[in-house]
Amino acid sequence: MSEKYKFHNPDGIYFVTSTIVEWIELFKDEKMCNIVLDSLKFCQQEKGLVIYAWCIMPNHIHLIISRKEGNLLSDILRDFKRFTSIKIAKDIETSVSEKDQKLLNIFRNRANELKRIKKYKIWQDGNHPVELDTNKMLEDRLNYLHNNPVKKGIASVAEDYKYSSAKIYCGEKGLLEIEIIE
Numbered sequence: 001m002s003e004k005y006k007f008h009n010p011d012g013i014y015f016v017t018s019t020i021v022e023w024i025e026l027f028k029d030e031k032m033c034n035i036v037l038d039s040l041k042f043c044q045q046e047k048g049l050v051i052y053a054w055c056i057m058p059n060h061i062h063l064i065i066s067r068k069e070g071n072l073l074s075d076i077l078r079d080f081k082r083f084t085s086i087k088i089a090k091d092i093e094t095s096v097s098e099k100d101q102k103l104l105n106i107f108r109n110r111a112n113e114l115k116r117i118k119k120y121k122i123w124q125d126g127n128h129p130v131e132l133d134t135n136k137m138l139e140d141r142l143n144y145l146h147n148n149p150v151k152k153g154i155a156s157v158a159e160d161y162k163y164s165s166a167k168i169y170c171g172e173k174g175l176l177e178i179e180i181i182e
Contacts, residue, residue: 006074006129007129007131010073013052013066013131014064014065014066014131016063016077016130017063018061018063018124021121021123021124022110023059025058026088026122027056027057027058033163035087036061037163037175039080039084039087040176042083043080044177047070047076049065049076050065050066050068050179051064052065052142052165054178055145055146055165062148064138064145064181077127084122085120085121085123092104138181146158159172163175165178
């Protein structure tokens with residue numbers, strides 16, 4: 001993996017993006033979004049993940065995160081992706097729809113390309129972490145993350161998008177508890 005895409009500062013705040021293989025729009029399904037949200041909540045409560053902002057797009061997620069003392073961010077995200085992969089696959093396996101069976105075949109074929117994956121590969125490798133070490137970088141990534149659904153035509157205004165922390169930054173209740181960036 002390129003040195004550019006590593007967590008160099010264990011105490012830094014990072015912008016990360018995790019993408020579904022082949023850019024499949026898995027997160028158009030509310031059940032799949034809830035798997036991600038539940039896993040993020042678990043990582044907050046049990047693994048020391050600190051979330052400042054988040055957005056679940058149809059085929060990827062953006063996070064602005066850091067950690068409390070303990071687990072490394074790379075380990076937390078590895079476990080998050082492993083757990084969500086298992087839950088997503090189990091959910092899809094129970095479906096009899098032709099669309100879901102095609103999804104499983106894609107995930108199975110992607111896993112077969114790798115020796116380290118046994119059954120299904122759902123997430124692309126890497127998280128593309130970018131350390132946000134200036135206020136300008138933090139503000140730019142926060143605006144990018146919250147306006148991504150608007151730019152993609154999913155929402156008319158950022159705070160109306162259900163699967164984002166934008167509404168929290170507008171003083172409303174959101175789906176995840178976060179640390180507000182002042």
